[in-house]
Amino acid sequence: DTAVSQTPKYLVTQMGNDKSIKCEQNLGHDTMYWYKQDSKKFLKIMFSYNNKELIINETVPNRFSPKSPDKAHLNLHINSLELGDSAVYFCASKPPNTGELFFGEGSRLTVL
């Protein structure tokens, strides 16, 4: 059983389209994250949810909208995709009182 799973693993789409990436964790963690890894491998936090509530919202265009239907799921919807959105998006979850994150395998988004 994969602890943190993301779908799709690969996504190729045209500029201007809207797409979603889904994330699910079966670890029972309350906190989940979305990170973006650019072409230089720099990993930057985008959002964090704790028990379905948004707690961290870094400077991210409002074309990106996270949604947490329950504490085991955190989805990322992106409107009007741009070339610069091409990256690998990682979902992660975290147990309380530790900084250790459990990562999904990443979703590689390519915008043409």
Next chain:
Amino acid sequence: SQELEQSPQSLIVQEGKNLTINCTSSKTLYGLYWYKQKYGEGLIFLMMLQKGGEEKSHEKITAKLDEKKQQSSLHITASQPSHAGIYLCGASSGSARQLTFGSGTQLTVLP
């Protein structure tokens, strides 16, 4: 906000050689985490350090945190091709609510 700088950015070594990767913080570290990422995969947790002067080892990888808690090093002894990947250090904020990552070090081990 906390900034983490890793060096070197990339490293190519011959199998069997030792190597060190450094991670320097602009602020005192509450918790320092080392992760490894293989191409096309997610990040795998390696080790976590919290106390000044702390040192941890797992197989051939040793991580240290300096006494001032602003610098950490990751040392690999007798490197193997299986050690290849991107190594990232991450620092937690005081509340441990998020991890901020360094820019990563890409390690290549030549057979």
